[in-house]
Amino acid sequence: MSRTLLKNGYVVTVDGGRAVHPGGYVAIDGATISAVGSAKATPDAAGFDQVIDVAGCIVMPGLINMHQHHWYTLFKGLADGYLLEDWVTGFLLPLAHRLPEEGMRASSYLAAMEMLSTGTTCSLNHSVTTTPPEMVRATIEPQAELGIKQVFAKELRCKTAGNPNHPFTLDEALGAFEDEYRQWDGTSDGRVRIAMVIESNAHWVTAGMTTEDLICRGYELARKLKIKITDHIAGGTFSLEKGFLKYLRETGRTDVRYLMQLGLLDPTWLMIHGIHVTELDIEHMARAGCGFVYTPSSESIRGGGIGPFASAARAGVNVALGTDGPMVDYSVDMVEQMKVCTLMQHARHLDPTRMPAELTIEMATINAAKALGLDHEIGSLEVGKKADIAVFDIDKPYVGVKHRPISSFLYAGKGSDTRLVMVDGEIVCRDGVVVKMPDHGKVVHECETIAKRMLNDAGLQTRLEPAWRLHNIGR
Numbered sequence: 001m002s003r004t005l006l007k008n009g010y011v012v013t014v015d016g017g018r019a020v021h022p023g024g025y026v027a028i029d030g031a032t033i034s035a036v037g038s039a040k041a042t043p044d045a046a047g048f049d050q051v052i053d054v055a056g057c058i059v060m061p062g063l064i065n066m067h068q069h070h071w072y073t074l075f076k077g078l079a080d081g082y083l084l085e086d087w088v089t090g091f092l093l094p095l096a097h098r099l100p101e102e103g104m105r106a107s108s109y110l111a112a113m114e115m116l117s118t119g120t121t122c123s124l125n126h127s128v129t130t131t132p133p134e135m136v137r138a139t140i141e142p143q144a145e146l147g148i149k150q151v152f153a154k155e156l157r158c159k160t161a162g163n164p165n166h167p168f169t170l171d172e173a174l175g176a177f178e179d180e181y182r183q184w185d186g187t188s189d190g191r192v193r194i195a196m197v198i199e200s201n202a203h204w205v206t207a208g209m210t211t212e213d214l215i216c217r218g219y220e221l222a223r224k225l226k227i228k229i230t231d232h233i234a235g236g237t238f239s240l241e242k243g244f245l246k247y248l249r250e251t252g253r254t255d256v257r258y259l260m261q262l263g264l265l266d267p268t269w270l271m272i273h274g275i276h277v278t279e280l281d282i283e284h285m286a287r288a289g290c291g292f293v294y295t296p297s298s299e300s301i302r303g304g305g306i307g308p309f310a311s312a313a314r315a316g317v318n319v320a321l322g323t324d325g326p327m328v329d330y331s332v333d334m335v336e337q338m339k340v341c342t343l344m345q346h347a348r349h350l351d352p353t354r355m356p357a358e359l360t361i362e363m364a365t366i367n368a369a370k371a372l373g374l375d376h377e378i379g380s381l382e383v384g385k386k387a388d389i390a391v392f393d394i395d396k397p398y399v400g401v402k403h404r405p406i407s408s409f410l411y412a413g414k415g416s417d418t419r420l421v422m423v424d425g426e427i428v429c430r431d432g433v434v435v436k437m438p439d440h441g442k443v444v445h446e447c448e449t450i451a452k453r454m455l456n457d458a459g460l461q462t463r464l465e466p467a468w469r470l471h472n473i474g475r
Contacts, residue, residue: 063364091463113146153195229268298323394413
């Protein structure tokens with residue numbers, strides 16, 4: 001097994017004691033971390049196959065993106081001006097119905113390249129489309145090839161009143177899901193994991209897309225397989241006509257309370273967005289132990305609001321961080337997301353102490369790993385854990401002086417400052433270039449070609465026009 005030594009870095013471990021080692025080191029033996037420590041304890045270079053001097057860099061656990069929709073990268077930059085509800089009906093659904101297998105595969109490559117080149121080593125891909133076996137394969141294989149870890153959350157859908165054309169009954173859908181789980185979970189030396197998507201929110205239930213039977217039986221299967229369920233909740237605009245308030249008024253209960261009433265809310269669930277959760281919802285989530293995932297720039301770009309995540313963290317909820325898909329929010333740079341997380345929470349609470357940089361880093365590392373049930377493997381730099389490591393060069397003029405490197409990095413650094421990214425001890429990205437697929441231009445061109453064809457087929461080619469023409473800006 002190869003042995004690697006990273007030395008002279010500002011090592012942010014996010015371990016149980018939150019140790020930080022200026023000028024410290026990380027020793028890697030094969031796929032795992034064998035030692036972490038201070039500058040004075042740095043081992044001799046002898047015995048290591050490679051020694052990498054990371055002076056001027058911050059060394060962190062690989063970042064974990066807890067909410068992504070990989071194929072959305074095909075349509076980055078085209079959703080300006082949409083409220084979420086209008087975006088779903090007028091943009092997402094027409095395109096989702098036209099997504100070809102080669103589009104799923106090309107976008108999966110591009111998504112992995114973007115994440116790796118900005119320090120993300122693991123993501124949860126929340127499926128919003130119906131994915132037959134060939135689409136599941138087209139999603140998983142490119143990411144596995146490039147070496148990034150992935151949790152593919154496959155949708156659980158079936159023939160319902162609101163989804164009459166689905167090919168499966170609920171029994172058949174449960175069986176098909178379990179088949180995909182058996183085929184993929186744990187493959188690529190454990191870098192591929194499977195989770196489940198159940199959309200239990202009031203919008204989906206009221207529309208007849210999801211039934212109580214589907215929610216309950218899906219939960220039973222997830223518990224049997226010991227996997228997580230990811231669920232969009234309490235999102236969208238605060239609107240009586242078509243947003244969150246409309247469904248709250250019609251149903252008389254919040255999305256969190258619904259799962260509580262069904263007796264299902266527990267650590268199995270990853271609750272996404274949650275812009276409009278109540279204080280009582282937060283108490284329920286803290287007591288139940290479910291994960292709560294914040295996507296701050298996604299909420300703001302759609303005008304949805306600012307979720308109460310600092311309050312949730314204070315109440316004891318395990319809060320984590322994601323980006324949403326690049327068709328909703330154009331960046332999946334988790335460094336940028338950490339910065340926006342802190343800024344948004346300070347703006348919501350008018351209090352610059354509510355979301356310190358250190359807590360935001362926890363949300364993108366150890367908290368995310370806990371939410372996935374993988375904190376025994378990833379999320380911190382500790383002996384025996386997988387060597388998933390992101391090294392960022394902070395010796396940059398725009399970072400400037402580094403009296404407190406963590407704050408300087410979070411507020412002034414960029415994900416594109418990656419010098420080195422490792423997954424299971426293997427260097428998968430160096431100086432922003434993904435090792436196993438350096439020709440990103442070819443991938444981008446393929447994605448653009450496929451996307452333009454889909455836009456034409458959906459009658460959405462006008463979205464390619466500059467915003468001045470679309471929205472009469474400045475005229």
